[in-house]
Amino acid sequence: MAKAHRSLGILDGISRKLPNLLMLVNTISLQEAKSSSEIENIFTSDDILKELLNDLLIFLNNDEKYNIDPLLKMAIGHYQFEAIHPFPDGNGRTGRILNTLILMNKGLLSHPILYLSKYIINNKDGYYHHLNRVSSRGDWKRWLLYMLTAVDETANYTVMKIEEITQQFEATRTHIEKHFPNLDYAVIEAIFTQPYIKAIHLVNEKIKSRNTARKYLDQLCNIQVLELKHIGNENVYINNDLVRILEST
Template sequence: MTFRQPENLIKLNITPAKTAFLLVFFVMFKNRHFLNISALICLRDKHILPHIFKFSDFLNMTQWQAHIPYNDLPHLPPQQDIETKNILKHCITARAALAQLKQAAELIPNQSMLINTLPIMEARASSEIENIVTTTDKLFQSLQLDNDNIDPATKEALQYRNALFQGFQSLARLPLCTQTAVLVCNAIKQPHEMTIRQTTGTALKSGTTGKTIYTPPESESVIRDKLANWEKFIHESDDLDPLIIMAIAHYQFEAIHPFTDGNGRTGRILNSLLLIDKGLLSLPILYLSRYIIENKADYYHLLLRVTSEQDWESWIIYILKGVQETADWTVNKINAIRQLFEQTRQYVQQHAPHIYTHELLNLLFEQPYTRIANLESAGIAKRQTASKYLKELNDLGVLNEVQIGRDKLFINPRLMNLLRGNENEFTPF
């Protein structure tokens, strides 16, 4: 249908921009609610339609106020063109990097080495984004210690790791959905039971000024409606690249803010699960929180720009850059771990062939902090023999023996150095 200006408007010398402005307000007045651009989508006049989009974007932008619950958070998909030239350019680069990561992970003979190490690093970084600070060493140590000897921050970061695993395992039973989010958030926040938020008064405040910067939607029915739309968008947007879907869905989940706590960490786990659900990864090993930590101010700034200005392009490009940089970084890390594994294998076979087994070497890379009981439970050796093996590896410089409280642990120092930092070099034997 082609729109023609009424004669009386022409006599008043109404421009296309002014005509669009009047049309927008006519639709708003008629429907008695904020503009839904689909009501005007039938218009095809090339002079008027661009102005309608400009006015509708302005009105959608101005309806949001930081201190008022954002119950009018627009449903997905976004109204404007998402697959811009700039976004598609970054998407191609990110997809290529992610494909290399998937291949690198699948080439590791023992994938337990990755699943037991990289999610720990993601757990530490994602928790740090929420100012829950621990260290990589503490996390690996805590896997070998009694629960009473673990500090609260480390416990909470470990729960993130467990939540990631539970979410990963749930994909075998059901597709990514609201139920997945509830499962993940409960695992993060245990022993507290997390349900869809029913309380009022939730507001996000600036850490420096204390000023309210965003108030998420309120009422369980509104939140569930937004989540149903979020879920539908994830599974019914086949025309969009999965990485673009992930970026949009992550913003929307954070904007819905469905829980009283744990939303950020839950949302970042859902990113990994979405990539697995879409077949872009086989394991939850994308260490995206590292990129977010290094660009934390941009993360929060660009999230808010989508809300306040509908600036989807900047946000999506930020996420795509993060995927690309993180995937490249992780591929290099995996390659370094493979090289260290091979050098360690050759060194132990040469200098201690009587104790070498493939199972023993795998264990030292699956659990960078190892104890005698680990060898026993893996069926590698009885306690006395296991103690002898670990002490001999300590004497060879393959392991370092440390005393933590009453616990005696053996560290794989070269592997831990790789896991702690950005460097991919290690001291040769």
């Protein structure tokens, strides 16, 4: 458990060094959305749904009555939520987002940047096995160890991704400034907030007008920072370096 806490602390600390946290929040959450679609739910709903959810909320929020380590509370809460199965669809995805929100609520994370779906996909058999062992045999120990390992390894993986994104951001910024020394820094940040961008994104963020935004994005294509793709009637600009980082294991 100490190892998982230490890894979370390192992750939370290094995330604060990013020039724009959206660089991480948006890109990591996109990975979560992709990963979550590959995981199925295994439990059915219950007639006493409201009572069960209320009990779960009390367990999660009443730290005086249930004074246990936040990581253990997260793991127990995740099992309970999946067992309650309150929705017809999307329970697994919601449960994994709940993990992150619990860690933020308990002060272990400052921002929603830890998503466990990748680990669970890579260890899917163990996930279902340990969930079922809790239900059938009350075997909490192996389930808790599984979730602590998931937190530890996912935190370390996310730290690695932060470092890769930060290094690529600096390399890209240096490359852009050689060609366009007066380019607004906010534009450089914007192309790292998600793997693709459109001119309207810069307009909505009040960075540039539509025509100026399109001109800047086209210029970044000319120096191979972005790649222009025509999707329907829209021009979409792809940050292939960021895509490469997010898709690599």
